[in-house]
Amino acid sequence: MLKVQSLFTEYTNELGQPVKAAQDVNIDVPEGHFFTLLGPSGCGKTTTLRSIAGLERPKSGDISVNGVPVFSAARRIFVPPNQRGFGMVFQSYAIWPHMDVFTNTAFPLQVGKKNYSRAEIDTKVMKVLSAVQLDHLRDREATKLSGGQQQRLALARALVMEPKLLLLDEPLSNLDAKLRELMRFELKRLQRELKITTVYVTHDQSEALALSHQVAVMNQGRIQQIGSPRDIYERPQNQFVADFVGSTNFVEGIVRSRDNADDCYVIETEIGALRSKSVEPVQVGDKVVLSIRPEDVQLTDEQPSDIRVNAWHAMVDQKVFLGEAMDFRITINKRTLLSRTHPSVRTPIGHPVWAYVNPSKSVAMPAVPA
Ligand SMILES: Nc1ncnc2c1ncn2[C@@H]1O[C@H](COP(=O)(O)OP(=O)(O)OP(=O)(O)O)[C@@H](O)[C@H]1O
Ligand SMILES: [Mg+2]
Structure with missing residues (x-):
């Protein structure tokens, strides 16, 4: 479904030198799969995800969804992020504090290209709110939610457009250990229920193992190994993978x-x-x-x-x-x-x-x- 081929994304640092953030990244995520990029801080996970989203312009490579390119360096294709139709939740999930739960979730539908009727918006919003188990809090002000509830609200907002691809960058990082574990189960249930192809970023190996169909372990911009959680854990291909995962x-x-x-x-x-x-x-x-x-x-x-x-x-x-x-x-x-x-x-x-x-x-x- 999502195919990333020979992706190179570089930045320039303060001294004008190149920072090689993503190096020859190749991933292939089948429809409905939960795919995780796992690796230590600075290894290039966010860079890879932002490149998929269209928030970074890679130096070279190809990115396509269902065979349709959204980026190709060779063919000079670059589809802007808002036209890729992906749902995203980033590390610092921004919810709108002056809106209640319902309005926060409805917002993407109201500002989107399509014109939805009030009834349509109501149906769609309540469907995702019940999926993230926030339907009973629809009128609550966003700031009066717990951390985990805010997290779920951010997720609901990403899901309401029914994206073909969901990109999540450490969406559980701000939660305490107990809540994180709880949300882990909810996220897994939600993803399986809605069958949304998901690319997830984390530096937490137990999170990666618990959630994913497939895990790509990254180090210094490069993917070290891609495999099922069991593969990665029981058959690590090199010392980095064996050491980082467990x-x-x-x-x-x-x-x-x-x-x-x-x-x-x-x-x-x-x-x-x-x-x-x-x-x-x-x-x-x-x-x-x-x-x-x-x-x-x-x-x-x-x-x-x-x-x-x-x-x-x-x-x-x-x-x-x-x-x-x-x-x-x-x-x-x-x-x-x-x-x-x-x-x-x-x-x-x-x-x-x-x-x-x-x-x-x-x-x-x-x-x-x-
Ligand atoms: N805008 C930027 N300009 C210059 N260098 C950058 C920029 N963004 C990221 N980098 C560098 O690129 C490398 C990869 O960064 P990236 O954010 O992808 O890492 P990460 O794996 O997401 O790390 P973390 O787990 O800490 O979020 C790092 O060395 C980082 O310092
Ligand atoms: Mg990051």
């Missing part, structure tokens, strides 16, 4: 052999030989880095009987009770690993414990020279 243990090593029966590799590391899978094929002798999620480092008092798992005799160094889980810091041959395990594990600090990792939960990736 927390992980990195263990360096050298590939010693391949075990075809098990579809995994034997890697020589500082904590001994370790069986691991790999996203990309690697060769014997390659330098690799293993990424092992803390929740995949399991602890037990008994030596694991399955000889196929990686098991070590470790020492408990630190532990933190989190309610639903326990975080342990353990040491193996002076090397520290983080483990998130079931709170029933009670091994005291300074005591030995068995740590084990299923080979399918260790991901080898090429070591990139720093």
